[in-house]
Amino acid sequence: MLSAALYVAVSRDIARAIFCFFGVLFALAGLYIFALADFVAVTQILVYAGGVVVLMIFALMLTDKQLLEVIRKEEKTGPRLFRARSLPSILLALGVLAVLLQVAVTVDWSGLQWLNEASAAGNRVTGKENMVENVGINLMTRYLLPFEVISVLLLAALIGAAYLARGRK
The missing domain is CATH 1.20.1070 (Rhopdopsin 7-helix transmembrane proteins)
Known part of the structure; x- marks a missing residue:
């Protein structure tokens, strides 16, 4: 996980950095499994390793290729790692x-x-508790309002991304 995170930090190739970031998030889910947080591990895989990486890949595909070439040319002028x-x-x-x-x-x-x-x-x-039940009860009682606010914010972000991806006509 640490080597993949280091590669993400120093890589100049955005596509490879995104796929290494997927590896980092997947390895983090493995750490959650070792910490007996099974629900958080599954959520990590579904939300972050699945959703966020797919969103980053779509952002890469929607990025202007000419802008990427300008950035790449600017990066080649100095030393590779430390400037x-x-x-x-x-x-x-x-x-x-x-x-x-x-x-x-x-x-x-x-x-x-x-x-x-x-x-x-x-x-x-001890590992014998039902963590999913505890998370579900807390999510639908104590943290219901923040959960709904976050879902509305994510919906607004999704609508904004679809609007920007549609392009100007």
């Missing part, structure tokens, strides 16, 4: 990575109060 204009973003990414690594190394994970309280109360995932 001077990308130095601030590289420094920012390295800074975030340093902070994350420092937190991961210095935090006493076994001494977290909320984790100890949950463990003492018996709130553990």
Whole structure:
């Protein structure tokens, strides 16, 4: 997953980057399976690995080929991986990575109060729970309004994409 994500980040070929991104999302679903989150894994495959990658492929097919050639010619003028204009973003990414690594190394994970309280109360995932039922109940009770708002926003995005794809006449 990490090598495919790295290829997506440094690749100059958009089509290959999209297919490697599919591999990243599919591998992430595998990590969800190992974390005993079966519903999230299936949702990851259906929504992201299926829908988002197909949407990206359609966007690639609808992109103006002349614009892609101009971008490709501009990319060939400098070094392939690191350019001077990308130095601030590289420094920012390295800074975030340093902070994350420092937190991961210095935090006493076994001494977290909320984790100890949950463990003492018996709130553990053993793998025998029906996660799909829990997600369904929460989705249709507690998170019903955000779920419906997101569905309306996705419908608006779909209508806008169809309008843009139709072209100007």
